Structures are given as C-alpha cells and as structure tokens.
Amino acid sequence: MQSYPLHSLKEGSWFKLICGASYQHLPVVRSLAVAYSLAGADCIDVAADLAVIAAAQEGITAAKKQLKCENLPDNSPWLMVSVNDGEDPHFxxxxxxxxxxxxxxxxxxxxxxxxxxxxxxxxxxxxxxxxxxxxxxxxxxxxxxxxxxYISCLSEVIPLIKSLGVDAIEIHTQVGHYDDFKRVWRDISPIIGQLKLLAISCTDAPNVIEYLRSLYALISPLSCPLIWQTDGRSMSGDIGRGTTHAAISFAHKVLQAQLPGYIQLAGGTNNYTVSKLKQANMLGKPNGAGKPNLVSGLAYGSYARAILTPTIAQLETALQLNQVKSIKNQPMNQLNLKLEQNRELLEQAVNTAKELVSQIKTANS
Ligand code: SF4
Ligand code: SF4
Incomplete structure (x- = not known):
C-alpha cells in the first residue's frame, strides 16, 4: 500500500510543518505535532535533537490515537529531522x-x-x-x-534513526558548501536505505542550479524519493504577505532546471502562497518525480507556528493553573494537561491548522 505522504507528493498536495531546526520547546513541538497531524499534514520536520524527536513522535502517536487508526501507520505524517552542513541561519x-x-x-x-x-x-x-x-x-x-x-550533531541521531521512528532527513546546504555536504552525506548514506525520503534545502544564489546538479550527481543513485526544498526568504512567513514572493521565484527557477526530484517551497510561505502559486500556474499533478514541471508541495514554518500560538498559550495557562491547584492539594485536572486532552483547545487548534493545510490539499481539485 502506498503511504499517504508519498501519495501527496505525487499528487502535488504535500504539506510539511516545520517546527524549526533549532526550536526545542518540547511541549509546543508536541502540541504542534498533534494539531497538524490531525489536520492532515504529510510531514513534521524537527531539530536533530533526541528530546525534540521524542516530543514530536509522541504528538504524532497521540494524534493517531485520536483518529483511532493506530493500525494504519501509513496514514500518519512522516517524521523528518533537519541537519546542516555548515553555517546556516536555521542553525x-x-x-x-x-x-x-x-x-x-x-x-x-x-x-x-x-x-x-x-x-x-x-x-x-x-x-x-x-x-x-x-x-x-x-x-x-x-x-x-x-x-x-552550530553544526547539527548527527552521531547521536544516526544510530537511532529506526528506533526513533525517523522517516526522513533534510540536509540544509548553500552554494559553496560542496565539501561540507559531502562530509554530511558520508554519514547519512550508510542509513539511506532506512529512510522514506531525503530532502535537500537550499537558498537562492548565483550558480545555485549548477550546485544542486553537483549534489544530485553525488547522491545518486538514491534508494528513496528526493525533495528539493527551495528556501526563499528563510523563517519569514509570519512577517507579511510579501515574503512569499522569494519562495515562489526560487521554486520557479528550480522548476525550469528540471532537476530529478520533487520540488517543495519553504521560507516565506504563508496564507497567500497557494493562491500566488495558482496564479503562476505552478500547482497541479506533477506526474511523478521524473517530470518536476510543477511544485509538489509546501512547507510552512513560522507562519504555521504563529497561527497556533494563541491556542497553545491558552493550554500553557491551563497547565499553570493546574500546577497551582496541585500545590494546594486540590485534585489535578488531567483534562487540561495535553492538547488532545482538552477538547475545546484541541478543536480550536485543529480547525486553525486545517485552514492552512486544506489550501494545498484542495488546490488541485
Ligand atoms: S528574535 Fe529570533 S533570533 Fe532573536 S531571540 Fe527571538 S527567535 Fe531568537
Ligand atoms: S534592545 Fe534593549 S533590552 Fe534588548 S538587548 Fe538591546 S539593550 Fe538589551
């Protein structure tokens, strides 16, 4: 059976939540993973940190329990960890x-x-x-x-990839980092067979297409699907509508290059991105990885997190109130401790997340 995330990539409706390559607030990562899993995300991308990976995994599992589909693991989002090969603002x-x-x-x-x-x-x-x-x-x-x-420490994560339930790795690189990329690839290539997906994230720069081609020559043949993450204006999606333009123009440039692999936007993605992509005729069914003439999906970071901040803040307030109650020896109201255990806030969070996820999910219908 084809997994749902892979199906989304092929259909051009892939949605990835970026929790942040450096973000380590475990309760928030967990809540984001719960809400976006339930909203239909295909991938949850987190820092290469054991505690963060565990928190995201717990959130995905909690969401699966909510859906009562523990026996259908292919319906749950893939868990991705992001690493870097050198200096990078995400790290x-x-x-x-x-x-x-x-x-x-x-x-x-x-x-x-x-x-x-x-x-x-x-x-x-x-x-x-x-x-x-x-x-x-x-x-x-x-x-x-x-x-x-800092440079991500892969040595802790790589031996545990399978036991941690990590499905995918994303390597952040930049033009001029070829030797550094090669070093990271040397660590990852022995376990590539255990992964469902490899992603390479890069920002726009002169000679970027030649650089991406050189990376493809290095990693091929590849035993799993490949995503090129075109990172427009890094970590800016929550600033305003204009930030989406850099992501779209870089994706357009990579599409023209016809690199083998799927193309997914990031960096400045927000509420306006899908409609702008539609106007630019860049959405649709890309007909597989061999013909990347359309984008396969979108990744949202700061914007996706910002729209859930008010709900998650309410959850934190509820938790603090509970802690005060417990100090006073009053019965702890477990119902407020985790997002999925607070029906009202869960519904609020999932509805908000769905408004964003559904944009790409319905774009081709
Ligand atoms: S503004 Fe950005 S870089 Fe500065 S502390 Fe906040 S998250 Fe970190
Ligand atoms: S902006 Fe003001 S409070 Fe913030 S670091 Fe600078 S001096 Fe300190």
Whole structure:
C-alpha cells in the first residue's frame, strides 16, 4: 500500500510543518505535532535533537490515537529531522547579557521576537525557544545581541534513526558548501536505505542550479524519493504577505532546471502562497518525480507556528493553573494537561491548522 505522504507528493498536495531546526520547546513541538497531524499534514520536520524527536513522535502517536487508526501507520505524517552542513541561519541561537542592558531601554528585542524567546529577568535569550530568525540582532540600539551558529550533531541521531521512528532527513546546504555536504552525506548514506525520503534545502544564489546538479550527481543513485526544498526568504512567513514572493521565484527557477526530484517551497510561505502559486500556474499533478514541471508541495514554518500560538498559550495557562491547584492539594485536572486532552483547545487548534493545510490539499481539485 502506498503511504499517504508519498501519495501527496505525487499528487502535488504535500504539506510539511516545520517546527524549526533549532526550536526545542518540547511541549509546543508536541502540541504542534498533534494539531497538524490531525489536520492532515504529510510531514513534521524537527531539530536533530533526541528530546525534540521524542516530543514530536509522541504528538504524532497521540494524534493517531485520536483518529483511532493506530493500525494504519501509513496514514500518519512522516517524521523528518533537519541537519546542516555548515553555517546556516536555521542553525543558530541569539545571545546577549541582560546585565549590560540600560535600565531605560524600551526592549525592542522583546517586542520583535516571534518566539517569546527573550526575557530580561531570565538573563536574556531562552535558548530552547530561540529558532535563530535573527530579527532581534539589528534592532538592539546598543548592539548587544549576537548569534552563535552550530553544526547539527548527527552521531547521536544516526544510530537511532529506526528506533526513533525517523522517516526522513533534510540536509540544509548553500552554494559553496560542496565539501561540507559531502562530509554530511558520508554519514547519512550508510542509513539511506532506512529512510522514506531525503530532502535537500537550499537558498537562492548565483550558480545555485549548477550546485544542486553537483549534489544530485553525488547522491545518486538514491534508494528513496528526493525533495528539493527551495528556501526563499528563510523563517519569514509570519512577517507579511510579501515574503512569499522569494519562495515562489526560487521554486520557479528550480522548476525550469528540471532537476530529478520533487520540488517543495519553504521560507516565506504563508496564507497567500497557494493562491500566488495558482496564479503562476505552478500547482497541479506533477506526474511523478521524473517530470518536476510543477511544485509538489509546501512547507510552512513560522507562519504555521504563529497561527497556533494563541491556542497553545491558552493550554500553557491551563497547565499553570493546574500546577497551582496541585500545590494546594486540590485534585489535578488531567483534562487540561495535553492538547488532545482538552477538547475545546484541541478543536480550536485543529480547525486553525486545517485552514492552512486544506489550501494545498484542495488546490488541485
Ligand atoms: S528574535 Fe529570533 S533570533 Fe532573536 S531571540 Fe527571538 S527567535 Fe531568537
Ligand atoms: S534592545 Fe538591546 S539593550 Fe534593549 S533590552 Fe534588548 S538587548 Fe538589551
């Protein structure tokens, strides 16, 4: 039986949720995985971090239980982990020393942060919440904020790929990283047979098509399907409607190159992307991986997370209230602890997620 995510790729209706290559807030990752799994997502993309992978897996399993389809694992989204081969904005954390901040600073960094990752009372940036968007750095009038890049540690994840239930790996690369990509590929290639999918994410740059061709020559023949993730304007989908243009124009460029593999947009995707793609005649059934003349799907990151933030915040408030009750030795109301256990918030979250997922799911009908 063909799995549903693969079917979506072939039909041009693939939806991927990006939780964030650096995002490590476990309860939020879990809630996002529950809501988007129930809304019909084909893939949940998370950081290469054992705890984050476990949280997403728990969310997917909880969603399957809700659907009472534990015996139909092919209907659940694939779990993807994102890794990088070198410096990449998705793999960095902001930092500053809050003791250096002037007392009268109006704290524009706090206001601009989409992840509520800055808290001066807790020393500055909360590492697990920061996903590296970089918006805080230029806004600080004192130039106190810098970012630390890192390279994903694959050694922990690779031996556990199967037992962790990881279905796919995405390698983030950039033009000029060929030798670094080769190094990462050397680690991944021995376990490629255990994967259902490989994705390569790249941003636009001069000579990008030649670069992608060189990567394809390196990884082929490939035993699983391949996605080219055309990353337009990284981590910007929640900023406004205009951010979607860079993602579309880069996808168009890669489509013209007729590279073997599926093409999926990211970086600036939001509520406007599907309608813009329709206007550009870039949606439809791509007729398999050999003829990528249309895009196969979309990945949403900051926008998908932002639309669920109010609901998840309500869940956190409910949890805090429960903790207070438990301290007072009142019975703990388990019904508010997890998204799937709070019917009202679950429905709210799934309906919101469905509004986004259904855009690509119904685009070709
Ligand atoms: S604005 Fe972006 S980079 Fe800065 S702390 Fe928030 S998430 Fe991290
Ligand atoms: S904007 Fe700069 S100086 Fe002001 S609170 Fe933020 S980090 Fe401190």
């Amino acid at each position: 960095r954390k902001a930092k500053f020393d809050a003791t250096q901040c002037p007392i009268d600073c109006s704290q524009p960094c706090v206001k601009v942060c989409p992840a509520e990752a800055i808290d001066l009372n807790q020393g500055g940036v909360l590492d697990s919440l920061c996903y590296g968007c970089g918006r805080c750095e230029p806004i600080c009038p004192q130039s106190l904020i810098t970012t630390n890049s």
